[in-house]
Amino acid sequence: MKRSSVKELLHSDKFLQEVHVKGWVRTFRSNRFIALNDGSTINNIQCVVDFENTDEELLKRITTSAAVSITGTLVESEGKGQNVEVKVTKLEILGDSNPDEYPIQPKKHSLEFLRENAHLRIRTNTFSAVMRVRSALSFGVHKYFQENGFNYVNTPIITGSDAEGAGEMFHVSNFETNKAPLNEEGNIDYTKDFFGKETNLTVSGQLEAETYAMALGKVYTFGPTFRAENSNTTRHLAEFWMIEPEVAFNDLDANMDLSEDFIKSVLGYVLENCKDDLEFLDNRLTQEEKSKPQAERSDMGLIEKLNFVAENNFKRVSYTEAFDILRNCKPNKKKKFQFPITEWGVDLQSEHERYLVEKHFKCPVILFDYPATIKAFYMRLNDDGKTVRAMDVLFPGIGEMVGGSQREERLDVLKSKMAELNIDEEELWWYLDTRKFGTAVHSGFGLGFERLVLFTTGMSNIRDVIPFPRTPQNAEF
Template identity: 80%
Template sequence: MTSKTVAELLSQEVTLQDVTVKGWVRTFRANRFIALNDGSTINNIQCVVDFENFDEATLKRVTTGAAIHITGELVESQGKGQSVEIVVKTLEILGDSDPETYPIQPKKHSFEFLRENAHLRTRTNTFSAVMRLRSSLSFAVHKYFNENGFNYMHTPIITGSDAEGAGEMFKVSNLDAKTPPLKEDGSINYKEDFFGKETNLTVSGQLEAETYAMSLGKVYTFGPTFRAENSNTTRHLAEFWMIEPEVAFMDLDGNMDLAEDFMKSVLSYVLEHNKADLEFLDKRLLDEEKTKPQAERSEMSLIEKINFVVENNFKRVSYTEAIDILKNCKPNKKKKFNYIIEEWGADLQSEHERFLVEKHFKCPVILFDYPANIKAFYMRLNEDGKTVRAMDILFPGIGEMVGGSQREERLDVLKEKMKALDISEEELWWYLDLRKYGSAVHSGFGLGFERLVMFATGMGNIRDVIPFPRTPQNAEF
């Protein structure tokens, strides 16, 4: 008999049939009712045991966390909360289970405790729902780009360039850490290293993706990136995943169109395919909000936030207009913001971005034409000489979700910007070549995948939306 998943069994309309299912015990009540889950759905299937048909030693091993194999008859449920249940005929315990030491007991655990047991935390409803949503969002990303003519590109994980110019990179070296080869001036001689030069883990695949966009037209990357930023906030990881499309012959307006359509598409996908998980996480977030002071509570539920993005047109506003709005708004004038906006050129914080989205425009917002001195070197300089063709997409509850730009396609302008920022032409000779040979307008954007998962799940800490978080002083598992 072919084993069925719990999700398949719960969707069955035909009862009084023999079925077989395998999964992990969530609870076993009164030596009679097993709540079984196999990860295919947020919901458990109830398996009813007649204890007279099984020996006491077997039933004692049916403990929370145990893996079991059940065969029985699928019948209409006599209890509330499920449409069908299984009357157990045979029950096999698979492997060992120690109920005394199993950490994920059927009670409320703190997220901090569950991070310490990240190898088992997906046995809980919250984390199984989060990771199913993460999987669906991943599929939706690839589905969108595949259906829109993009080529998937694997960019290097080991690189000799710093795309962001921030310098917060993990070094890659096989030199002896105690006695590395040295130059005459006492500095390390990386010419004797494995790659013959200083190399790091990538912070972005964008620059390499641009090379392929300038031959294949439309490409995207979706892979791991790394930042050696010593930050322990709820929004930073040392290892995370980035989605980065690049498109030739597309200007900033086209880039904004693409990003808006993309975001609506992937979020619509999970609304359609992850309804049960979203409803569970929606209730979890509602219960969490009730514990907060009234002033700190969100005005929208999780599902309302997602629909807020899917159903509204994104308002496009210049940075300059946004600064004027923020300077003159009540929270700024009454000094309610933690960071007071005083003049043009300020780097906007999450509180400012959320005000624009949630209070002022009441829809997702795309800010564009930022000051050049707060954006990366590769962004196209505007004719005013002080702003660049950059854009950020702002969402409710989280602030910036997407960052992108029209790339600087003019060789002379790019060289001047690199010189001003002390970025080596020798190091990025191949990037400059794109401006020498068949240069054209092109654009792209970057989206931190974990930030998208946070938005779609309502989780407040980025460490809870990636299987095994990598943060300062933590590389467990």
């Protein structure tokens, strides 16, 4: 018999038909009622066992997380909170689960405890909901770009360049530990390494994507990136996924249009296709907010916050205008900001970004034309010589969600900026070539996928929105 999913059965009205379903036991009570889940939905289906005519030894094996196969009749439910249930006629244990050893019992567990059991935490309602939303977001990303004429490009994971110029990269080498050959200067001789030069795990696919945009027009990358930043915070991962579109002939205004349209489309897709999971996560967040001090509570629920971004036009504000607003605002004058706003040119922090979004403009904000000194070398220099055509998209509750820019297409200006920052032209000769042979205005942005999942699910720690987090001192599983 064809197996049905729990989701299909919960939405079925074909009563009195024989059905077949497989899944894992969430709870078993009164030796009669199995709450069964197969991962297709946040909701369980109740399966009613005729315990008087079921072998007692079999009943003892129906424990939390046991895998079972059930055949029975779909009937209208007599209980509250559900429309259908399965009247069991045949039950088979596919995989036992020892209740004395299984760590994820049907009770509230701390997120820290669940991180220690990351291989099993997906069996909880919270993490199954988060990962289904993550999957839908991923599909929504590809759907948007594919429907809008973008080509998907797989940029290298192993690279010889540091796109951000930050230097916080994981090294890739084939040398044996403590046996690397040295050159005449006493340094490691990378010419004898596997790739013949020093290589690292990538922090961004942007530079390579730019080269493809200059031939294919519209491209995007969506892949893993790595940063060896020793930060044990709720916002940092050593391994994460980045979404990076690059578009030839787009200036900064078109780049801002693209980022806003993209975000609204992806969030709209999730709002439409993950209603049950989002309702669960919304209720979860509401309960979490109640435990916080009044001053720290969010003014919006999760779904309300998603609609706030999806339905509002993004306010576009220059860095200079935002600086003036922040410098003269009450929190700054009363020294409530952890990082006071004093001189033009400071890098804005999350508290400043959230103030602009949540308190001042009360809508998503795109800041643009940042000071050149706090932005990357590849961003186009404005005529004032002080600012670059950079942009950041700011969200409520999280601050910066997207960072991007119009790229510097002028070879002489780009080379000058690289010289100022001591970036070796020989290492990026191929990147400079794109400014020699048919250069053109082009733009792009980067969006950390886990940060988007964090916002969409209402989770508070980025380690809880990726299946197996990689952080300092942690590469378990």
